[in-house]
Amino acid sequence: MTFKVLVLTDRSLAPVDELPARIAAIIAAVPRGAVAIQVREKDLDGGPLLTLTRAILAVARPAGAEVWVNDRLDVALAAGADGAHLPERGLSIEAARAVATTAGRAIRIGCSRHSAAAAAAAAAAAGFRA
Numbered sequence: 001m002t003f004k005v006l007v008l009t010d011r012s013l014a015p016v017d018e019l020p021a022r023i024a025a026i027i028a029a030v031p032r033g034a035v036a037i038q039v040r041e042k043d044l045d046g047g048p049l050l051t052l053t054r055a056i057l058a059v060a061r062p063a064g065a066e067v068w069v070n071d072r073l074d075v076a077l078a079a080g081a082d083g084a085h086l087p088e089r090g091l092s093i094e095a096a097r098a099v100a101t102t103a104g105r106a107i108r109i110g111c112s113r114h115s116a117a118a119a120a121a122a123a124a125a126a127g128f129r130a
Contacts, residue, residue: 003036003066009056011041016052024059033064038085040070053079068110073099076107083108093122 009019027035039053060067068083069076073096076084093109100107113119
């Protein structure tokens, strides 16, 4: 992943039905492949999150932007997202890879870590760290 701009979704700043259009505008303003989108709607239930992720994928994929889903590997896999971003206290990277393998999907796994030691421990397993 070599993006220059990371877009995090936030329904408290823009209504959910406006997010895909706003993301499309951001993507259009930068070079192809420079944007990654992290669907980070921690309080959204699975069905609505899947719908939102699919709508974002519909505008992101044609423009070469990656889409990652925060803390919901199941939604990331069901939507066909490029990656799942796991919180430090969430599903382990190893468990997430096992689930993806069982589902027959190759998906990038990223993680947040809040100390140098935790980041070093996760570095070899994850495809992305923040």
